[in-house]
Amino acid sequence: MRVNYLEKDKLLLVELTEEIDHCKTEELRRKIDYEIERYMPKKVIFDFNSVSFMDSSGIGFLLGRYRLATMLGGDLGIINVSKGTRKILEMSGALKVIPIYDNFKFAI
């Protein structure tokens, strides 16, 4: 995971670099919640470009971060999602609240 905060746009860019499963989401959750609480960003963007695997753990993980970000007055979206990941998110209905952007500039 690599985190980048763009002060000007109050945008927190989180580049995920691991396989998103039950094991990895446990530790990612703690680290990312810390960043969200620290910056209180207007927008959190998860970049899935380097994610080679995601299972249903990713659904709960994304919705949990969405809940925290919106509770703190922000919003959350995702970019660079693979076909497999999109399929899983679509099936769960998560895409009804979490938008997929073409790139992070569109999110601003």
Add this chain to the structure above:
Amino acid sequence: MKSLYENEMKLEFLSKSNNEAFARVTVAAFAAQLDPTIEELSDIKTAVSEAVTNCIIHGYENTEGIVKIIARIFANTISIEISDTGKGIENVDLAKQPLYTSKGDLERSGMGFTIMESFMDEMQVESVLGLGTKVTMKKLIKKPENIENIIGNKSKISMRAD
């Protein structure tokens, strides 16, 4: 001794979450002999990850136990059995419902069984309360070469001649 299956593998490991990646990669490596597409392989990995994760967080509720996997290849089908001897499921039909979860507090979404069902061709759940749970999944690998293999070499030649 001639086996009923063309190939078979068994894997047992402790119910630790860092074995989830090990399990799905191992089954995918075994499935590779069927020459699946990248998408088929990714479907298998996801389904295995779902079943193994369920054994760890629901079956054993993060206590120590053994997760067992048996994978078999027969013709162009891979069959994967994943089981635990944990707490079992009271109502399997309810558990299989999309979005049903008994652990919403742990950020589970209740999509595991639905994903296994949709990514594989067949899925069966057998469970006895207090004894454990076994999920059996099958997937047909639909490579064109495999279809030619079923039809056989002769018809392959005649098909070409047509």
